[in-house]
Amino acid sequence: MSLRGVPPADIFDMATGGERRALGRLITFVERDAAEAEVVAELAHGRAGNAHVIGITGSPGSGKSTLTGQLVKLLGEAGKRAAVLAVDPSSPLTGGAILGDRVRMEDVAAPDTFIRSMATRGHQGGLSLAVPGVVRLLDATGYDPIVIETVGVGQVEVDIAGTADTTVVVATPGMGDSVQANKAGLLELADLFVVNKADRPGAKDVRRDLDLMLDLSHVSGQDQRTGMRPEIIMTTALSGEGAPELWDAIERHRDAIAGNGQLALRRINRDVEEVRNRLLADLEGRVETMLAGDSLAGVTQVLDQVAARSLSPTAAARDLAARISEL
């Protein structure tokens, strides 16, 4: 039976009943931000809030997918119903993408693991804008834990820390010296570090640099943020070595933040952040409509006054801001 033309609420019921094709279609609605997405979000939000959301991030080629595959394998063996969101970049030129992470996970995953590949679709922070909505859906349909693998990132793609309960940053030998480790950005937001490719020369050096960096967080008081020092786990993702230790550390982190109130706080912040992003997107749309002219009387005149230097851009913006709700 085709899902075309089936009301979204019915597809949602099918998805909560375990039909994976239905869940696949709902994710497409959310990714497209289609009219159906709002219905889906409404239905999902009330049922979500249970899953442990884990983010795996790190530079391209650091072994995120392979490591995620190893985790998924363990979770399957432990009888958990896990989901994976694997994000890869969209082409800035054509919008196309090659989503190549699934291939490293499918064969090791338990049969009821749900894996979805997502393209960033123009978003810059290491995830796609639809990720929070998709996480909510997976959560509402009973997947727990949910593992998000980001695109290969550099230093500033920190979206994941706002989206996951536990953020794992994957480092590898050869990533640079101890000054790199102390630069601001992604490394500050890790809840856990993995040194992957631990069988290669230099792995211990990376560990030492990360340790020293964390020592300084203590000196500067930065570790007050979470009240715990991130653990560093050595892994060799190809062979699976270290993966059980990583999973144990992820669970320890979750237990710790559940105990000290951080988990609840992070989730509240996450929801507020999503409301903020929605609002900003809505406002941006209105501003674009307004400035495109015609749709609101008087706007063109205000802009003409700015061009004629009889009104400052600041004053014009203030005048127009007062009228934003008219759109």
Added chain:
Amino acid sequence: MDDQQQIRVVLAKLGFDGHDRGIKIVARILRDAGMEVIYLGLRQSYKNVINAVEQEDADAVGLSMHNASHMTLAPKMVEAMAEAGLDVPVIVGGIVPDEDIEPLLEKGVAAILGPGASAEEVAQTVRDAVAVVRGEPAE
């Protein structure tokens, strides 16, 4: 291409067939045509492809075949998709002798692309096959 019509394609090679130069080029062609390619690559099973189509909500499946197994594996893939209730076109690319083309189309393969197909032909074939299933008028 706007998100409303973003085409998602699963690309795979079934069974024992190690020639993946072609499928990698096709992946790149479809990427550059603005599509999202879920790349499964070598040694896949029907089940893997169906899992991917369901979970990825794919619009089309591209099978690359270079080991003369197309007359058995391609129709079986079409059959397996139908059994799973998936109305997703299966397109075969690779080495298919002329006399096999008609029988494959009769068995439900949506289109066949040979070594002479241009990048534009490859992309347009996928677009057309997806448009048919989506009920859009062909370009």
